[in-house]
Amino acid sequence: MKERLEALKAEATREIEGAGALEKLESIRVKYFGKKGEMTAILRGMGKLSKEERPLMGAMSNAIREELEKLLTEKQEALKAKGMDEKMEGEYLDVTLSRDIIRTGHRHPLLQTKEELEDLFVEMGFQVVDGPEIDTVANNFDHLNSPANHPTRDLTDTFYISPEHLLRTHTSTMQIRAMKEYGAPLRIVSSGRVFRYDEVDDTHSPMFHQFEGLVVGKGITLANLIGSLNIFIKEFFGEDLEIRYRPHYFPFTEPSTEIDVTCPVCGGEGCATCNFTGWSMELLGAGVVHPNVLRNCGIDPEVYSGFAFGMGIDRIAMVKYGIKNIRLMFENDARFLRQF
Numbered sequence: 001m002k003e004r005l006e007a008l009k010a011e012a013t014r015e016i017e018g019a020g021a022l023e024k025l026e027s028i029r030v031k032y033f034g035k036k037g038e039m040t041a042i043l044r045g046m047g048k049l050s051k052e053e054r055p056l057m058g059a060m061s062n063a064i065r066e067e068l069e070k071l072l073t074e075k076q077e078a079l080k081a082k083g084m085d086e087k088m089e090g091e092y093l094d095v096t097l098s099r100d101i102i103r104t105g106h107r108h109p110l111l112q113t114k115e116e117l118e119d120l121f122v123e124m125g126f127q128v129v130d131g132p133e134i135d136t137v138a139n140n141f142d143h144l145n146s147p148a149n150h151p152t153r154d155l156t157d158t159f160y161i162s163p164e165h166l167l168r169t170h171t172s173t174m175q176i177r178a179m180k181e182y183g184a185p186l187r188i189v190s191s192g193r194v195f196r197y198d199e200v201d202d203t204h205s206p207m208f209h210q211f212e213g214l215v216v217g218k219g220i221t222l223a224n225l226i227g228s229l230n231i232f233i234k235e236f237f238g239e240d241l242e243i244r245y246r247p248h249y250f251p252f253t254e255p256s257t258e259i260d261v262t263c264p265v266c267g268g269e270g271c272a273t274c275n276f277t278g279w280s281m282e283l284l285g286a287g288v289v290h291p292n293v294l295r296n297c298g299i300d301p302e303v304y305s306g307f308a309f310g311m312g313i314d315r316i317a318m319v320k321y322g323i324k325n326i327r328l329m330f331e332n333d334a335r336f337l338r339q340f
């Protein structure tokens, strides 16, 4: 019996030490200490031993059992710890990795510019109104005092849908719509797409965006126009630029002006962007509302007067952000848009 016990101890020790997983360890425990286990069988055979042998063998087998159980527990702990290490290794989380992997979108620079413009004018007491991109020839030209022989009415300049309807060539259609709907006095801004038969180049596109404003009230003069637009321009572009009002012609305003600001790239010194003029490309058209236009909308020009202005949102954004090519605004290249 002594030899059997010693052989069992050696065998079991070897097996326990060689066990690589907890499941293996459990099967070893069952093999020796389970109901049908080898150690259990030996202990059961104890009854057949002589009186002298029994306590000796009993003590020996107890010692071996204790030793093996201790080994088993130790090994179990070791395997558990190893399993935890492996788990930690496998589920390792690098907290220094950039988490900026999911990019969220944001508003297009044109929409941002439009909303900024709206906010500024709403603060000045203007109401925001909206209107259609397809409008009548009357709203686009006739009511705006644009004579039948005006060049912008030409088929090569304007997209006609029918003899009476067209894709609006400017947002000035909204002057007519607003005056007809609300009458005087009023202060509105309106923006949206406009369409012209233009070749695409760095500053032109057959579709672009305009932002229109109209004030009608008693005693409104050119001075109100200049005062309001100066406030707007300085607020939008910054205090230190200069503003230039150039005389111009629009059929629906008299007098009329075009407005430039200091080239934001060179600050007025002259550079390639401003063609060495020191001035931005023209940003706004404006003027005192022509009495005929008021009359066409049922407003008495002897009582009321007004001023109107229109600007290209695309160009405003280009000047503000130093973008040289209008195409970038419509190509929707994510690498470009991400910068805003």
Ligand code: PHE
Pocket (backbone or CB within 6 Å): 169, 170, 171, 172, 212, 250, 253, 284, 285, 286, 287, 308, 309, 310, 311
């Ligand atoms: N509608 C003009 C244009 O498109 C701009 C303008 C608007 C001028 C209002 C005067 C008053 O060029």
